[in-house]
Amino acid sequence: MYDVAIIGCGVIGAAAAYALSRYENKVVILEAENDVADCTTKANSAILHAGYDPAPGTKMARLNVRGVELAKEICAKLDVPYKQCGSLVLALSESELPHLQHLYENGTANGVPDMKILTKEETLAMEPNLSENVCGALWAPSAAIVSPWEYALAMTEVAVRNGVELRRSCRVEDAEAMADGGYRLTTTQGTVEARYVINAAGIWTEKVHCMVEPASFHITPTRGEYYLLDKSEGTRVNHVIFQCPNELGKGVLVSPTVHGNLIVGPDAVPVHGDDTSCTSKGLEFVKATAQRSVPSINFGESIRNFAGVRANLDVDDFIIGEEPEAPGWIDLAGMKSPGLSAAPAVAEEAVGILKGHGALGAEKADYKDGRRHIRFKELSAEEKAKLVKEQPAYGRVICRCETITEGEILAALHSEVPATTIDGVKRRAGAGMGRCQGGFCGPRVLELISKELGMDPLDILQDKNGSNVLVSETKVGGKSNG
Amino acid sequence: MVDLVIIGGGPAGLAAACKAWESGLRDILILERDKELGGILNQCIHNGFGLHRFGEQLTGPEYAGRFIDMLKNTGVKVQLDTMVLEVTPDKKVHCVSKTEGYQIIEAKSIVLGMGCRERTRGAIGTPGTRPAGVYTAGAAQRYVNMEGYMVGKRVLILGSGDIGLIMARRMTLEGAKVLACVEVMPYSGGLTRNIVQCLNDFNIPLYLSHTIVDIQGKERVEKAIVAEIGPDRKPIPGTEMEFDVDTILLSVGLIPENELTKQAGIEMDPRTKGAVVYENMETSIPGVFACGNVVQVHDLVDFVSGESELAGVAAAKYVQNGPVQEGRVLAVKPGKDLGYTLPQRIRVEGVEKSTNVSFRVRRICGKSTILVKSGDQVIAKFKRERLAPGEMEHIALPRVLLDKAPVDELTIEIEEA
Numbered sequence: 001m002y003d004v005a006i007i008g009c010g011v012i013g014a015a016a017a018y019a020l021s022r023y024e025n026k027v028v029i030l031e032a033e034n035d036v037a038d039c040t041t042k043a044n045s046a047i048l049h050a051g052y053d054p055a056p057g058t059k060m061a062r063l064n065v066r067g068v069e070l071a072k073e074i075c076a077k078l079d080v081p082y083k084q085c086g087s088l089v090l091a092l093s094e095s096e097l098p099h100l101q102h103l104y105e106n107g108t109a110n111g112v113p114d115m116k117i118l119t120k121e122e123t124l125a126m127e128p129n130l131s132e133n134v135c136g137a138l139w140a141p142s143a144a145i146v147s148p149w150e151y152a153l154a155m156t157e158v159a160v161r162n163g164v165e166l167r168r169s170c171r172v173e174d175a176e177a178m179a180d181g182g183y184r185l186t187t188t189q190g191t192v193e194a195r196y197v198i199n200a201a202g203i204w205t206e207k208v209h210c211m212v213e214p215a216s217f218h219i220t221p222t223r224g225e226y227y228l229l230d231k232s233e234g235t236r237v238n239h240v241i242f243q244c245p246n247e248l249g250k251g252v253l254v255s256p257t258v259h260g261n262l263i264v265g266p267d268a269v270p271v272h273g274d275d276t277s278c279t280s281k282g283l284e285f286v287k288a289t290a291q292r293s294v295p296s297i298n299f300g301e302s303i304r305n306f307a308g309v310r311a312n313l314d315v316d317d318f319i320i321g322e323e324p325e326a327p328g329w330i331d332l333a334g335m336k337s338p339g340l341s342a343a344p345a346v347a348e349e350a351v352g353i354l355k356g357h358g359a360l361g362a363e364k365a366d367y368k369d370g371r372r373h374i375r376f377k378e379l380s381a382e383e384k385a386k387l388v389k390e391q392p393a394y395g396r397v398i399c400r401c402e403t404i405t406e407g408e409i410l411a412a413l414h415s416e417v418p419a420t421t422i423d424g425v426k427r428r429a430g431a432g433m434g435r436c437q438g439g440f441c442g443p444r445v446l447e448l449i450s451k452e453l454g455m456d457p458l459d460i461l462q463d464k465n466g467s468n469v470l471v472s473e474t475k476v477g478g479k480s481n482g
Numbered sequence: 483m484v485d486l487v488i489i490g491g492g493p494a495g496l497a498a499a500c501k502a503w504e505s506g507l508r509d510i511l512i513l514e515r516d517k518e519l520g521g522i523l524n525q526c527i528h529n530g531f532g533l534h535r536f537g538e539q540l541t542g543p544e545y546a547g548r549f550i551d552m553l554k555n556t557g558v559k560v561q562l563d564t565m566v567l568e569v570t571p572d573k574k575v576h577c578v579s580k581t582e583g584y585q586i587i588e589a590k591s592i593v594l595g596m597g598c599r600e601r602t603r604g605a606i607g608t609p610g611t612r613p614a615g616v617y618t619a620g621a622a623q624r625y626v627n628m629e630g631y632m633v634g635k636r637v638l639i640l641g642s643g644d645i646g647l648i649m650a651r652r653m654t655l656e657g658a659k660v661l662a663c664v665e666v667m668p669y670s671g672g673l674t675r676n677i678v679q680c681l682n683d684f685n686i687p688l689y690l691s692h693t694i695v696d697i698q699g700k701e702r703v704e705k706a707i708v709a710e711i712g713p714d715r716k717p718i719p720g721t722e723m724e725f726d727v728d729t730i731l732l733s734v735g736l737i738p739e740n741e742l743t744k745q746a747g748i749e750m751d752p753r754t755k756g757a758v759v760y761e762n763m764e765t766s767i768p769g770v771f772a773c774g775n776v777v778q779v780h781d782l783v784d785f786v787s788g789e790s791e792l793a794g795v796a797a798a799k800y801v802q803n804g805p806v807q808e809g810r811v812l813a814v815k816p817g818k819d820l821g822y823t824l825p826q827r828i829r830v831e832g833v834e835k836s837t838n839v840s841f842r843v844r845r846i847c848g849k850s851t852i853l854v855k856s857g858d859q860v861i862a863k864f865k866r867e868r869l870a871p872g873e874m875e876h877i878a879l880p881r882v883l884l885d886k887a888p889v890d891e892l893t894i895e896i897e898e899a
Contacts, residue, residue, distance in 0.1 A: 228604070277611040280695065280717075304604035306612065381576065385584035395580040397565035400515065401599075401741075406580075437602040439618045443625055457631060462614035466701030469614055470631040471728070474656050478630040 002028045002165075003359065005185060005194035007172050007208055010041040011152040011340055012332050013200035015347035018074075018155035020354075021162040024361030028194065029156070029164060030187055032171035032204075034465050035424045036417060037152035039274060040202050041340070042427065043308025044224070045253055046148050046263065047240055049338040050087060050140035052107030052115065058317045060338065061110040063349070067342035068142060071151070074344055078154035078371040080147060081258035087143035087240035088123060090293055091135045096244040100138045107140065115140050127237050129296050143240055147258050148340055149427045154371050157416040161368055166417060169465060172201075175211035177326060183212065196328045196359055198350055203274060203311045205319075205333035213325045217333060221273060222312040224266020225282040227290075230301040230435045233262040241293050252289045254297065259402075259433060264290045264297065266308070276307045303435050310336040318342070320349050328357070374411065375430075377403040398448070399441040401434025409445060413452045420453065422446060423463035442469070485509035485801045487575050487589040489566050489742065492521020494595030494774025496549035497787040501794030502593075503556040507801060510558045511587070513577055515565045519553070520546030521597060522620070523783065525627045528648055530675070534784035545783060569594075569746040571767055591769040591797040594743055594757070595790065598775040600645070601735040608640070610697030613704075619645040619733040623652070632656060634729025638706045639663040640694050642670040642677070642872075644781065646733020651680035653731075660686050661725050664708050666693040669846050671735070671872050673781055694730065695722065703728050736779045743772065753822035754778045760806070761828045761837040762796035763789065768805045771797050778824045778840060781874050785840070792838075806832045812887055817855070817895030819843050821871070828884060828892070836880040841894060843869045849899040852877060856887035869896065 009031035048068045054060035075082035116139045123137040174186040182195040201208040209215040243251025313334030323329045388395035394407035412419045412428035419425045432438030488495045491514030526542025564579035575587045600618035639646045642665040696707040706725045709717035738756040749758045749766035756777040757765040773793035774786040809831035814823045823841045847869040854862040
């Protein structure tokens with residue numbers, strides 16, 4: 001019997017696990033996919049919003065502002081790529097100026113620090129590549145960019161190090177309340193019993209909730225398509241650039257990423273389930289809309305299109321709390337934007353609920369927080385020399401576009417939440433994230449996975465279960481046969 | 483201080499090294515990122531290499547082997563499994579390897595021979611899901627030819643570049659079913675001989691002016707939807723064809739790999755996506771040369787070797803005699819119907835008898851005359867029966883003609899009969 005079972009290990013589940021790992025409780029995370037951060041968390045805008053969007057008084061407003069504060073500390077402590085670059089909401093016509101004022105007032109009410117409304121000249125001085133049509137902007141310096149999957153991974157790693165159990169490829173298929181309290185969860189890996197359940201299943205939170213009680217909320221998975229551009233476009237803008245919502249929709253953002261690329265998107269289209277396909281219509285919309293803010297983006301430098309689904313809700317707030325008809329069942333649902341921004345604050349809420357039940361153990365005396373991640377390319381020449389001398393595996397570059405070394409890939413394969421797939425290595429070490437998209441390093445990463453984890457190359461996956469890279473040996477046969 | 487550091491031990495680096503040695507340089511170092519010399523030739527196990535160079539058909543590894551054998555008779559030093567991380571404008575080469583650690587090598591001259599990489603799905607924005615089973619043709623070639631694994635059973639090739647065509651045949655010979663090759667342009671991007679030998683001979687249809695409009699399948703590719711492209715370059719509704727495939731191989735262009743070049747501050751040509759070079763393959767930094775696919779994407783390795791030998795000789799001369807006298811410089815410009823020219827600049831004093839200019843046309847031209855103009859004056863004419871974007875053209879401009887150019891600019895254009 002576990003004290004707490006967390007369903008889902010996206011950024012919300014990971015933050016909850018990280019927060020709970022401080023206490024003397026027996027916690028398990030049940031993740032349906034074969035890796036953490038493998039759904040909404042890996043495919044979004046990677047923005048920590050300042051918090052001027054949500055209506056004052058909502059949970060969303062409070063947790064957004066609190067969340068970005070906490071994120072800054074956590075990213076520093078856990079060595080997660082993070083940059084507080086600030087954001088600009090552009091008014092692209094005079095008629096949009098009142099909206100900036102509205103956001104400013106919202107932000108003030110929500111406690112967003114240091115906002116300012118800028119003139120056209122001030123805006124263009126900060127971002128010379130913006131459209132000449134810009135009439136002004138709302139500047140919010142507390143907005144930041146982050147690597148969302150590394151954020152979730154880092155929190156999961158620390159949680160696992162401190163005793164939280166992580167089960168991957170463990171899909172919850174049914175749940176029932178037990179007679180003397182707690183829940184029995186039927187999973188693809190057998191039964192799990194827990195006194196408390198945290199439902200952090202992302203776009204599937206409604207479905208999971210309905211396993212115990214009819215849900216009072218409704219989730220509409222909403223897909224957003226993106227362009228990711230090469231680093232050659234990475235400084236086209238230096239802040240997160242938003243647009244005001246208008247008759248065409250909410251507008252799309254243009255932003256640098258913490259990895260040095262440029263991200264452009266998303267649109268918003270309701271879909272069924274986790275339909276993350278890209279469409280020519282969606283991509284054209286994103287491109288055309290982005291060019292309203294930044295006309296000079298060179299889309300010829302695109303290295304990848306992707307789409308993510310967010311858990312849009314029928315109400316304009318997060319659903320955070322205990323299901324009245326199911327004591328001990330805690331939903332963390334509707335984590336659309338600013339879900340990533342709010343994650344650690346949402347986790348605090350969950351911890352608060354458990355505390356209210358007196359379910360929280362004592363704080364662990366031997367808690368081991370913190371995390372260091374070696375990124376070879378970010379080191380100075382002297383540091384590189386020293387590292388390679390001590391650990392020669394860091395002297396062999398596997399991914400040439402991103403300068404990712406064998407040492408970093410080995411670290412990913414033997415980390416506290418080890419990578420087992422090619423994309424798992426990509427999310428942890430960055431190999432394959434660059435302009436050739438794994439064309440060169442893919443076979444080499446596959447070879448390292450095979451060697452280090454003792455796997456048959458034919459069993460190695462690109463990403464999810466079933467995504468095998470290779471289908472058979474050739475007539476001559478694989479390398480393993482000599 | 484090393485006389486010459488060559489970055490890349492593929493066909494470009496090998497030819498440059500051999501020739502620089504032959505020209506009298508004795509302190510030459512090749513830095514190769516892979517575990518063996520030969521570059522991409524090692525995975526090109528088909529034949530067809532060396533017809534121009536050696537007058538016989540060789541496989542890729544055999545072709546590389548010829549140069550590696552030549553190299554063995556020299557004192558050229560080779561450091562394998564070594565990645566160059568940075569080249570500074572003052573010719574310091576930062577590199578790293580497991581065995582030698584982090585090195586900073588000062589060079590008197592440098593030859594850049596890093597080759598090229600393949601364009602990816604992201605660059606062309608093919609819609610659909612993102613399952614396993616979509617590979618660049620070169621990556622698939624490595625899995626099949628070097629690692630011994632098949633990447634799929636039912637294959638569609640997107641793009642008619644040479645590697646895609648070669649892989650259509652290779653996958654067929656390995657027992658896979660290649661359903662079609664789909665090319666967005668109205669003409670093929672590859673060599674005619676590859677269309678004949680790799681598609682026609684195996685009854686693999688080539689759909690020109692077609693592209694993939696949707697990729698389906700969640701974990702692994704299940705289907706590709708192909709449609710015809712109209713004159714507005716958009717898919718024509720109603721022309722969709724469904725292909726049940728588990729694999730899509732992309733052969734949609736090659737991009738010279740010039741991150742080191744750009745980082746060094748070397749002037750680039752947006753047309754070639756390579757360095758701007760003079761007649762001797764020298765870049766905007768004196769003593770730094772570029773050759774092979776890093777400077778322009780070639781169809782035939784034979785021409786990579788020739789171009790790289792030019793760079794090897796020039797690097798040796800630079801070390802032995804110092805920089806080329808600047809003198810009169812002619813800018814070479816692509817005129818009507820040309821995608822680019824290489825070199826982009828000719829120092830007339832640097833040309834002994836004649837200098838070679840390579841270029842590609844942007845559309846298929848029938849019987850044509852290549853005109854070399856300087857101002858309004860045509861200074862040279864070359865006849866061709868046919869010109870195609872998939873086949874690089876070469877012309878030789880004699881020094882005497884260059885001397886007669888009335889203005890400091892040469893424009894090359896096509897006059898179709």
